[in-house]
Amino acid sequence: MKNNPLPRLDREGDLRERLLPHCRLKYGEVWNDPEGRHRVACIDATNYDQVTNLVGARKPELAIQDPPYNLVAFDEQPLSNYIRWCHRWVQLTIDCLAGNSAFYVWLGADQDNDFQPLPDFMLMMRQMGMKSRSFITMRNQRGYGTQHNWMAVRQELLYYVKGSPTFTVQYTEIPKILRGYYKHVNGQMTENIERSRSENIRPGNVWVDIQQVFYRMEENVSGCYAQKPLKAIDRIVLASSSPGDTVLDFFAHSGTTLLSCERHQRRCLTADIDPIYCEITIRRLERFRITGKTGWQNQNPFDIETAADEREPLLF
Numbered sequence: 128m129k130n131n132p133l134p135r136l137d138r139e140g141d142l143r144e145r146l147l148p149h150c151r152l153k154y155g156e157v158w159n160d161p162e163g164r165h166r167v168a169c170i171d172a173t174n175y176d177q178v179t180n181l182v183g184a185r186k187p188e189l190a191i192q193d194p195p196y197n198l199v200a201f202d203e204q205p206l207s208n209y210i211r212w213c214h215r216w217v218q219l220t221i222d223c224l225a226g227n228s229a230f231y232v233w234l235g236a237d238q239d240n241d242f243q244p245l246p247d248f249m250l251m252m253r254q255m256g257m258k259s260r261s262f263i264t265m266r267n268q269r270g271y272g273t274q275h276n277w278m279a280v281r282q283e284l285l286y287y288v289k290g291s292p293t294f295t296v297q298y299t300e301i302p303k304i305l306r307g308y309y310k311h312v313n314g315q316m317t318e319n320i321e322r323s324r325s326e327n328i329r330p331g332n333v334w335v336d337i338q339q340v341f342y343r344m345e346e347n348v349s350g351c352y353a354q355k356p357l358k359a360i361d362r363i364v365l366a367s368s369s370p371g372d373t374v375l376d377f378f379a380h381s382g383t384t385l386l387s388c389e390r391h392q393r394r395c396l397t398a399d400i401d402p403i404y405c406e407i408t409i410r411r412l413e414r415f416r417i418t419g420k421t422g423w424q425n426q427n428p429f430d431i432e433t434a435a436d437e438r439e440p441l442l443f
């Protein structure tokens with residue numbers, strides 16, 4: 128297969144200039160799915176008018192937010208500014224959500240810098256009127272660290288609720304092998320495998336069974352620097368929403384939440400401030416509908432445009 132990767136598209140000024148004319152959305156605009164299901168907006172997650180225009184009258188039952196973490200992936204800014212910025216989009220998320228709804232937030236914790244912004248974000252959330260439900264850790268395969276410290280391989284995921292939303296227990300593909308946890312049921316001594324509803328174990332709040340996205344995976348979207356694995360988003364969507372529900376995601380990037388919603392008959396309202404990531408999100412959905420493929424593997428979403436470009440080939 129042709130190997131045609133793109134660099135991080137938020138950083139490459141020249142390449143951005145070449146790709147922007149091919150993006151359907153300009154800042155402030157909304158794309159309506161011709162099949163009438165989803166919406167993608169090129170907006171700022173902290174802008175009240177833009178967010179309310181995206182959401183409209185039907186309140187989402189689930190929000191999955193994956194903001195920039197104030198770490199390497201984003202222009203670093205003072206922590207207090209970052210938390211003030213988070214307060215604005217969190218408040219808008221809460222205002223948009225249905226009375227019974229779930230709210231998930233992916234966040235980083237910089238071990239070389241007082242674990243910011245995770246603890247500060249958690250303290251801020253205490254003032255927001257949501258109820259905390261779980262603090263999930265997903266294990267990455269790659270990480271950062273040195274020979275003098277534990278390698279950082281965790282991704283934090285916070286789960287809050289408003290009212291009493293739906294929750295469906297999920298299972299991993301890891302079979303139960305350990306017998307034990309004996310308990311009396313109707314006068315009989317039973318062990319855990321007899322009592323359970325699945326042959327497999329539950330993920331619990333430490334997810335060790337999900338492969339981080341890398342270029343050899345079909346779902347890989349080259350040009351994206353912070354793509355979440357589809358399996359992780361599927362797990363959230365299946366646990367915390369029902370078919371026909373609406374899911375909100377202000378930070379689309381590669382469009383993983385949108386794709387998961389399409390695959391599981393949910394409606395997705397998603398946004399990104401960057402027109403290039405909005406275009407990638409729309410193209411990922413369109414490609415899935417035509418080919419059933421979840422990403423571009425080691426090709427890229429702008430293959431046609433970059434191949435048609437008469438100038439020097441893209442070498443990085």
Ligand SMILES: C[S@@+](CC[C@H](N)C(=O)[O-])C[C@H]1O[C@@H](n2cnc3c(N)ncnc32)[C@H](O)[C@@H]1O
Nearest residue numbers: 171172193353354355378380381383399400401
């Ligand atoms: C960590 S990535 C999200 C990754 C996504 N969950 C995925 O699986 O591809 C964060 C995204 O937020 C976008 N972003 C940054 N500031 C924003 C803002 N104020 N409003 C909307 N989107 C923003 C960035 O352009 C980036 O694409």
